[in-house]
Amino acid sequence: TTTSRFEGYDGNWIVLTGVFDLDADTYITAELTPGANDNIIRFYSAGNEIASITQTEFNVSKLLVDDIQIDGNTISTTTANTDLNLLPNGTGGVNIDNINISGSEINNTVSGAATRFTSTGTGYVEIVGVDGVVLPVGTSAERHPSPVLGMTRWNTTDGRLEIFNAVTWESVAGTSGSVSTTDAENIALQVVLSLG
Structure with a gap:
């Protein structure tokens, strides 16, 4: 009982x-x-x-x-210093909220949404390697419709790296612009002639 x-x-x-x-x-x-x-x-x-x-x-x-x-x-x-692998089948990806990770690509699945890498305190974001970083490339007509301060891209129309300063797009070389190859050659020739 x-x-x-x-x-x-x-x-x-x-x-x-x-x-x-x-x-x-x-x-x-x-x-x-x-x-x-x-x-x-x-x-x-x-x-x-x-x-x-x-x-x-x-x-x-x-x-x-x-x-x-x-x-x-x-x-x-549970084993120290071991990886945790999330492996999709075939061409699938791993989805975490709005982020899809597939192969070597990280994609924000929400159209038009910003993808942010944030740090705390005095931390910063570091891209490690020796080769380079590829920035967005496009014409003047393809600029973002609502740019934000610091947005950077390669402008194929003007052939320059440009940055948005919160008012307008400008060359990263500043308002005076960069020196063209022809100008650089002319300056070098003048220096050589002046030195004899």
């Missing part, structure tokens, strides 16, 4: 119905109470519910599969 279960004795009292350990504090139920018919399978350990299964979800506070642990809102590896 204490547990409302049928028991048998073989040197120890054993629950005869369901799945229980020897002291009946670790077990599985198919419904919360007899006759509840709530369609939830519950798993208990030491008297505490640790997991449940419904038609639509598997609810567990912590899940450990091989070297991957899911605990609350954290996915981590």
Whole structure:
């Protein structure tokens, strides 16, 4: 009558119905109470519910599969200094909110939205490598319709690197502009002639 279960004795009292350990504090139920018919399978350990299964979800506070642990809102590896790989099938990508990562591309899936890399305190964003960085390229007609301060691009119409100063687009060389190849050659020739 204490547990409302049928028991048998073989040197120890054993629950005869369901799945229980020897002291009946670790077990599985198919419904919360007899006759509840709530369609939830519950798993208990030491008297505490640790997991449940419904038609639509598997609810567990912590899940450990091989070297991957899911605990609350954290996915981590349990082995030190190992990578956590999220690998899509075929040409698929990994989606995190509005960001899709596929191969070597990071794409904001919201059309017209800004993608921001932010830092805190005195931190900064560093691009490491020895080759170069490719900036956006386009004609004057293809400029962003709502530019923001600091927006930078290569203008193929003017053949220059330009930056938006919050009022207008200007050359990164400043208002005086850069020296053309012809001007540079003429200046060099004048210097040579003046030095004899």
